[in-house]
Amino acid sequence: MSGRGASNDIRRLWVRNLIIWAALLLLLLLSLVAAYIPMGRITTASGIVIAGAKSTLVVLLFMELSSAKPLIRLAAISGLVFLIAMFALTFADVLARP
Amino acid sequence: MTDESALLREPWIDFGRQLEAGKFGIWVFLASETLFFGALLLTYTVCRIEHPDAFAAAGRETNVWYGTINTAVLLTSSLTMAVAAQAAKESARLRRVVLAGLMITAMLGLAFIVIKGFEYKEDLDKHLVPGAGFALPQPGAQLFYGFYWLVTGVHAIHLSIGIALVSRLIWVLYRRELPAKDNPEIEVTALYWHLVDIVWIFLYPLIYLPGRAS
Amino acid sequence: MTDALLAGELPLPPRPDYLRHGSTIRSWLATTDHKRIAILYAVTITVFFFMGGAAITAVRLELFQPNGWLLTSDTYNKLFSFHGIIMVWFFLVPSIPNTFGNFLLPLMIGAPDVAFPRLNLFSWYLTIAAGAFTVYALVAGGVDTGWTFYTPYSSMFSNTHVFAAAAGVFVVGFASISTGVNFIATTHMLRAPGMTWFRLPLFVWAIYATSLIMVLATPVLAISLLLVIAERVLGLPIFDPARGGDPILFQHLFWFYSHPAVYIMVLPAMGVVSEIIPCFARRRIFGYDFMVYAMLAIAGIGFFVWGHHMFVSGQSALASLVFSFLSFIIAVPSAIKVFNWTASLYRGQISFESPMLYALGFVGLFTTGGLSGLFLASIPIDIHVTDTYFVVAHFHYIMVGGSVSAFFAGLHFWWPKVTGRLYPERWAKFAAILMYAGFNMTFLPQFFAGYLGMPRRYHTYPAEFQIYNVMSSAGAAVLALAYLLPLGYLTWSLFYGGKAARNPWSATGLEWTTSSPPPPKNFDRQPRVDRAPYDYHAEGVSAGTAPPEMQNARETR
Numbered sequence: 001m002s003g004r005g006a007s008n009d010i011r012r013l014w015v016r017n018l019i020i021w022a023a024l025l026l027l028l029l030l031s032l033v034a035a036y037i038p039m040g041r042i043t044t045a046s047g048i049v050i051a052g053a054k055s056t057l058v059v060l061l062f063m064e065l066s067s068a069k070p071l072i073r074l075a076a077i078s079g080l081v082f083l084i085a086m087f088a089l090t091f092a093d094v095l096a097r098p
Numbered sequence: 099m100t101d102e103s104a105l106l107r108e109p110w111i112d113f114g115r116q117l118e119a120g121k122f123g124i125w126v127f128l129a130s131e132t133l134f135f136g137a138l139l140l141t142y143t144v145c146r147i148e149h150p151d152a153f154a155a156a157g158r159e160t161n162v163w164y165g166t167i168n169t170a171v172l173l174t175s176s177l178t179m180a181v182a183a184q185a186a187k188e189s190a191r192l193r194r195v196v197l198a199g200l201m202i203t204a205m206l207g208l209a210f211i212v213i214k215g216f217e218y219k220e221d222l223d224k225h226l227v228p229g230a231g232f233a234l235p236q237p238g239a240q241l242f243y244g245f246y247w248l249v250t251g252v253h254a255i256h257l258s259i260g261i262a263l264v265s266r267l268i269w270v271l272y273r274r275e276l277p278a279k280d281n282p283e284i285e286v287t288a289l290y291w292h293l294v295d296i297v298w299i300f301l302y303p304l305i306y307l308p309g310r311a312s
Numbered sequence: 313m314t315d316a317l318l319a320g321e322l323p324l325p326p327r328p329d330y331l332r333h334g335s336t337i338r339s340w341l342a343t344t345d346h347k348r349i350a351i352l353y354a355v356t357i358t359v360f361f362f363m364g365g366a367a368i369t370a371v372r373l374e375l376f377q378p379n380g381w382l383l384t385s386d387t388y389n390k391l392f393s394f395h396g397i398i399m400v401w402f403f404l405v406p407s408i409p410n411t412f413g414n415f416l417l418p419l420m421i422g423a424p425d426v427a428f429p430r431l432n433l434f435s436w437y438l439t440i441a442a443g444a445f446t447v448y449a450l451v452a453g454g455v456d457t458g459w460t461f462y463t464p465y466s467s468m469f470s471n472t473h474v475f476a477a478a479a480g481v482f483v484v485g486f487a488s489i490s491t492g493v494n495f496i497a498t499t500h501m502l503r504a505p506g507m508t509w510f511r512l513p514l515f516v517w518a519i520y521a522t523s524l525i526m527v528l529a530t531p532v533l534a535i536s537l538l539l540v541i542a543e544r545v546l547g548l549p550i551f552d553p554a555r556g557g558d559p560i561l562f563q564h565l566f567w568f569y570s571h572p573a574v575y576i577m578v579l580p581a582m583g584v585v586s587e588i589i590p591c592f593a594r595r596r597i598f599g600y601d602f603m604v605y606a607m608l609a610i611a612g613i614g615f616f617v618w619g620h621h622m623f624v625s626g627q628s629a630l631a632s633l634v635f636s637f638l639s640f641i642i643a644v645p646s647a648i649k650v651f652n653w654t655a656s657l658y659r660g661q662i663s664f665e666s667p668m669l670y671a672l673g674f675v676g677l678f679t680t681g682g683l684s685g686l687f688l689a690s691i692p693i694d695i696h697v698t699d700t701y702f703v704v705a706h707f708h709y710i711m712v713g714g715s716v717s718a719f720f721a722g723l724h725f726w727w728p729k730v731t732g733r734l735y736p737e738r739w740a741k742f743a744a745i746l747m748y749a750g751f752n753m754t755f756l757p758q759f760f761a762g763y764l765g766m767p768r769r770y771h772t773y774p775a776e777f778q779i780y781n782v783m784s785s786a787g788a789a790v791l792a793l794a795y796l797l798p799l800g801y802l803t804w805s806l807f808y809g810g811k812a813a814r815n816p817w818s819a820t821g822l823e824w825t826t827s828s829p830p831p832p833k834n835f836d837r838q839p840r841v842d843r844a845p846y847d848y849h850a851e852g853v854s855a856g857t858a859p860p861e862m863q864n865a866r867e868t869r
Contacts, residue, residue, distance in 0.1 A: 006191045021177040035307035043311045047303025055296045062180040063292045079129030082528045083136040090564045096628035109425035119501040126493045134531035229547045237556035244548035
């Protein structure tokens with residue numbers, strides 16, 4: 001009885017995570033293909049946007065942030081907030097240089 | 099209950115609290131790591147804004163197959179790591195799943211480094227090291243490869259630390275020094291591993307995909 | 313103990329305090345007790361403080377005369393660089409957080425230790441390793457880049473030991489990050505029952521806000537130094553303009569850390585002063601909530617102002633404008649704090665013991681430093697005084713007048729708790745007043761010299777500036793004496809000082825409810841908190857001189 005319960009648990013675990021993994025590999029393929037399509041800036045953006053999507057999947061599902069407590073989410077977001085500030089204020093210089 | 103008392107550490111009196119603190123602590127550290135790698139990405143971005151064409155030319159010189167395969171390897175290692183961490187939380191009966199997941203994770207990590215080694219070899223043969231005798235004419239291309247060597251090196255160091263942590267976990271769990279069920283070290287190691295994976299997810303389009311369309 | 317007996321609690325068996333809990337060297341070097349680690353840090357930063365002080369003593373001697381009579385320009389450059397690197401990263405950044413923060417944070421929140429005790433010890437070893445790198449850089453011949461490691465000089469031209477110095481700072485950064493992670497987790501996870509967020513002493517809030525900066529800013533410093541090291545060792549071109557690199561990018565990365573680092577240095581000082589002023593005015597702190605919000609605002613906005621160090625770097629006019637505006641904004645929470653400290657004195661029963669003298673000195677000097685900072689936030693004035701002694705005077709008013717004064721305030725305030733000994737109060741008062749006088753003698757003339765155009769970092773100068781430099785150097789001698797005095801009488805008190813009671817200042821706060829020095833696990837019984845901090849008098853009444861209601865009635869009396 002317990003053996004069957006364990007094997008059911010194992011199957012459930014793998015199926016759930018394999019779906020996420022398949023999605024990640026699909027996105028990887030997509031970004032590879034998109035990189036060869038000449039769309040100017042959109043080509044560059046597509047790579048970064050897809051990387052963002054992949055990271056979101058990993059963070060929310062593999063790292064289980066989607067079911068984490070608010071405090072943990074706050075810790076995760078804090079790094080991102082100050083990273084954005086660093087980029088934005090540096091761009092205020094780099095993009096506005098004469 | 100015995101599991102918990104074996105895992106309880108000073109100064110905690112409540113295991114649930116200790117578990118939460120460990121998880122919170124590593125997330126705070128990951129926020130720090132976000133800015134660590136973020137600063138490198140900022141360096142890349144500023145240089146790329148200043149030298150867009152050179153970065154495209156330099157990006158074309160990288161080997162996209164090594165890069166893509168390595169990305170797939172790391173994504174798969176995140177899968178096995180996630181399974182191991184979830185199995186450890188689920189039930190004490192899944193100890194073998196935890197061990198198997200950790201072992202595959204460590205091996206995939208090693209595979210990544212071996213593939214990376216082949217890629218480095220190729221880069222050296224193609225004279226893609228900044229300095230005298232650099233292969234490409236544009237000065238900005240040297241910036242690209244300066245970034246490339248530095249960031250892949252820093253990433254490889256992070257990954258090696260990850261492999262060491264996972265190997266240690268396997269050793270401790272295999273010898274049953276600590277139980278796998280609810281072991282906070284598994285979750286903390288897993289979170290770190292996923293972050294190293296995410297860093298690579300962002301490096302992939304920045305290093306391997308520029309200039310492919312032109 | 314009679315009250316405890318009446319309450320039905322049995323007296324506890326006698327136990328050694330944390331200092332006498334073990335006396336082998338191993339019991340110190342392998343300790344995970346946050347109090348012992350605090351002592352390890354205290355010894356370490358004291359050594360670094362006097363090393364950095366010795367370097368600047370030579371500099372001040374040199375500047376006594378305008379003609380460069382004592383040092384070569386090379387030696388001079390190495391000495392002020394060493395002074396800056398040591399004082400910033402090996403004294404000021406770890407000073408209050410790693411000594412008082414380590415010692416007091418668990419005590420103040422009623423916890424037995426920090427969240428990750430082994431990580432705490434690891435952080436100390438990192439500091440020692442980093443210090444070894446930096447001292448090696450000096451012994452091997454010094455480094456001459458200044459504490460800022462500006463590129464392209466540091467990456468391409470300097471022939472000195474930049475690698476060792478940068479590596480030292482790189483490593484000490486990780487000590488900083490691990491301490492920050494530890495303190496944040498401790499504050500969130502280990503507060504005693506009843507210790508809600510708005511019952512936390514302001515010192516805990518200060519350490520918490522500081523830790524946030526340590527965790528989020530320090531990694532960027534690590535990258536900026538890593539890039540310098542990579543450029544020197546591997547020849548990467550990131551900051552080399554001749555090969556397309558961007559030297560100004562270094563300044564962005566460096567100041568993204570180093571401006572918030574100013575708040576790493578001064579926020580803990582604000583925390584110390586917020587503990588001391590209510591105690592010696594016998595008043596509740598004025599506007600507790602606003603003090604908390606102001607500290608969090610300083611920690612947050614502190615990340616957005618770094619570009620005011622770069623007004624003459626060649627960054628875009630837009631960036632200068634944005635950074636100038638944001639720099640004015642951050643003066644607001646700082647001003648709130650100054651006004652609230654002052655208002656806390658109103659209708660108080662003020663007594664001028666040595667910690668209070670230092671704390672009041674802090675408020676005055678910090679205000680002067682802060683107001684001169686507004687000058688520098690304004691682009692036209694900043695361009696006029698950039699790289700002059702005006703800037704030197706400004707940041708020394710904040711860091712030495714502010715942070716170091718507060719460090720000494722805290723040292724005297726908590727000395728009885730840390731060591732269980734009382735120090736000679738008359739000597740302490742004398743040293744506090746001497747320090748204030750010596751400080752102003754040293755740095756006030758530098759405002760004038762700087763405004764008149766004397767540039768910093770030169771070992772010779774036009775004779776017209778000599779009067780200011782003589783005043784400054786004479787003041788430095790007074791200041792040096794004022795720093796040496798506590799070393800003498802505090803050491804004396806360790807052996808001959810009277811025994812301190814639990815609560816010699818009749819202060820509120822959980823740390824005063826346990827014995828002096830505290831037992832290894834801090835509290836004999838789990839403390840429970842049932843009131844807000846600084847409960848020196850009943851609400852709506854003027855200050856009295858009666859002892860305050862304590863946090864945990866069961867523990868005291």
